[in-house]
Amino acid sequence: MNLEKRNKVFIDRDKLYNLLDRKAPQENELDEILNKALKLKGLSLTDVAALLCTEDEKQIEKIMQTAHTVKEEIYGKRLVLFAPIYTGNVCCNNCTYCSFRKDNHQLKRKILTMDEIADETRALLRQGHKRVLLICGENHKNDTSYMCEAIRTVYGVKERGGKDYIRRINIELAPMEVEDFRRLHEQKIGTYVCFQETYDPVEYKRFHPAGTPKADYEYRLTVMDRAQEGGINDVGIGALLGLTDYRFEVMAMIEHANHLEECFGCGPHTVSIPRLEPAQGAPDAQNVPCPVNDGDFKKLTAVIRIALPYTGMILSTRENSAMRNVLINYGISQISAGSRTNPGAYAEDGKGTGSQFELGDHREMEEVINSFIDEGYVPSFCTGCYRKGRVGGDFMDLAKPGLIKQYCLPNALFTFKEYLEDFAGEDTKRKGTALIKRMLEEYDQRQLIPKIEKNLVEIENGQRDIYF
Ligand code: SAM
Ligand code: SF4
Numbered sequence: 001m002n003l004e005k006r007n008k009v010f011i012d013r014d015k016l017y018n019l020l021d022r023k024a025p026q027e028n029e030l031d032e033i034l035n036k037a038l039k040l041k042g043l044s045l046t047d048v049a050a051l052l053c054t055e056d057e058k059q060i061e062k063i064m065q066t067a068h069t070v071k072e073e074i075y076g077k078r079l080v081l082f083a084p085i086y087t088g089n090v091c092c093n094n095c096t097y098c099s100f101r102k103d104n105h106q107l108k109r110k111i112l113t114m115d116e117i118a119d120e121t122r123a124l125l126r127q128g129h130k131r132v133l134l135i136c137g138e139n140h141k142n143d144t145s146y147m148c149e150a151i152r153t154v155y156g157v158k159e160r161g162g163k164d165y166i167r168r169i170n171i172e173l174a175p176m177e178v179e180d181f182r183r184l185h186e187q188k189i190g191t192y193v194c195f196q197e198t199y200d201p202v203e204y205k206r207f208h209p210a211g212t213p214k215a216d217y218e219y220r221l222t223v224m225d226r227a228q229e230g231g232i233n234d235v236g237i238g239a240l241l242g243l244t245d246y247r248f249e250v251m252a253m254i255e256h257a258n259h260l261e262e263c264f265g266c267g268p269h270t271v272s273i274p275r276l277e278p279a280q281g282a283p284d285a286q287n288v289p290c291p292v293n294d295g296d297f298k299k300l301t302a303v304i305r306i307a308l309p310y311t312g313m314i315l316s317t318r319e320n321s322a323m324r325n326v327l328i329n330y331g332i333s334q335i336s337a338g339s340r341t342n343p344g345a346y347a348e349d350g351k352g353t354g355s356q357f358e359l360g361d362h363r364e365m366e367e368v369i370n371s372f373i374d375e376g377y378v379p380s381f382c383t384g385c386y387r388k389g390r391v392g393g394d395f396m397d398l399a400k401p402g403l404i405k406q407y408c409l410p411n412a413l414f415t416f417k418e419y420l421e422d423f424a425g426e427d428t429k430r431k432g433t434a435l436i437k438r439m440l441e442e443y444d445q446r447q448l449i450p451k452i453e454k455n456l457v458e459i460e461n462g463q464r465d466i467y468f
Helices: 013-020 027-037 045-052 057-075 114-127 144-156 178-186 201-207 217-221 223-229 246-264 294-307 321-327 365-374 392-399 404-422 426-442 446-460
Strands: 078-088 131-136 168-172 235-238 270-272 312-315 334-336 378-380
Touching (some): 078 114, 078 365, 078 404, 114 144, 201 217, 235 246, 378 426, 404 426
Parallel strands (some): 078 334, 131 168
C-alpha cells in the first residue's frame, strides 16, 4: 500500500490527453486488448485509450461483445435496484449545469424535516424498495449532524409490523473532512458517493464558479481518500458526462480507481456514468458543452466494464427505459427505479419543490421490474455483503476469484422472491416465479440448490431478510 500518495492530486491532465492523441487501433491490437480483457484482470490506461479512440462500428461491436461476456461472467443475470431520497434542494454552490444552483431563483426550495424523511421512506418501502441513496444540495443545514439524524430516521422506519425496513443507506454528499466521515460511518452507511463532475482541472473552473466551496477541484478530487481514512470502505466515483471530452473523463476515472487501489488496496465499489440532462435555470444543461451521443455512451459503458471488471456500475433514471434495457447487457449492475429528484416527491408528489434535472425514465417501480424480468434479469434488493462485513478489500478479495457468485445469485433470488410475495401484482408474480425457476435450473453451484430452495419456501411461509 502506498500511503505517501494519499490526499495528493493524481490526475496528470497532459498525460491523459497525450494517451488519447492516437489513431484507432488496428485489428490485431484490438484483438490483443480484448483477449486481455477476457482474463478479467482489467486494462492499462494505454489499452483503454486505444479502445476509446475507435469510431469503427465493427470494432465497437467487438468491444460490446467482450463487455457482455465479462458482465455475464462476473455478475450473471442480476441487477441491484435502489431509489434516491432527496432530503433538500438548497445549495450554496453555483454549478452551471444544475437546477439546485443558488442563483436559480425560480426553483422552489425545501429541506425536509425528519418527519418528512420518514414519510419518504415509508412511501419507498410501500413500493418494495430496500436500498436508498440519501442525496441533497450543499448547505450548512445539510451538515453532518443533520445527515446522521436523517440516516437514523430512515433506518428507524418500520412498515407492516416491522417486516419492511431499509436495509442499506448509501449517501451522496458534498466533500467533507475525515472526522465527518467517521461520524457517518458510525451510523452504518453503505457506500459514500461523490462525482468529480469533470476531472479536467482547467475545465472544472468554468463550471464551478470561484467563491463557492465546490470551486476547490483538489478538495473534491481527494474526497475518497478522506472517506477511506474516516473508515468508509465502499466509495463510489463518477463524472458528469457532457461537460468535456468523455474519453478524458473515462481515462481519469480509471486513474482514480488505480489511485484508490494503490493507496488503500481496493478500488471504488461503484462507478456512475451520469449523462447531463436538461435542467431548468442551468445554462450548461440547456446547452450541453460536449454532448455524448448514444453510440459513444454505449461504447464508454462497455470500456469501463472491461477496464474495471469488479467495480459495480450505476445507471440512474436520467436515462430512458430503452437505453437502460440495453446497457444492463454491457456493464450496468445497479440501477435506480421509480426515482424522483425533488424533496418530498414520493410521499407528497413533491408539491411545491423543484427537481434537480429532467428524468428520462418516469416509470413506476413495478413497471421497471417487469421490463427487467422480460429481459431475463433478476431484480435484486440484496444487502448481504454489506451486512456480513464483505466490504472494501474483503469484498474485492472474494469477487476476484469469482466467489461472489456463490452469494450474489442466491441473495438476489431471496430478495426478489420477497418482492414477488409482498408487492407484485399477479402477472409480475407469475413471470417472476418462472424466472426464479429458470435461474435455479441454470445455476452452476449445484451443491447450494437444496439450501436455496429451502430458503425460498421459508420466504413463501412468511420469513424475511434471509441472506448468505
Ligand atoms: N450536491 C452534492 C454534490 O454536488 O456533490 C450532491 C450531489 S448532486 C445533488 C448530484 C449529482 O447530480 C451531481 O454530482 C451532478 O453530477 C449531477 N447533476 C447535476 N446536474 C445535473 C444535470 N443537469 N443532469 C444530470 N446530472 C446532474
Ligand atoms: Fe449544488 Fe450539487 Fe447541484 Fe452543484 S451539483 S448546484 S453542488 S446540488
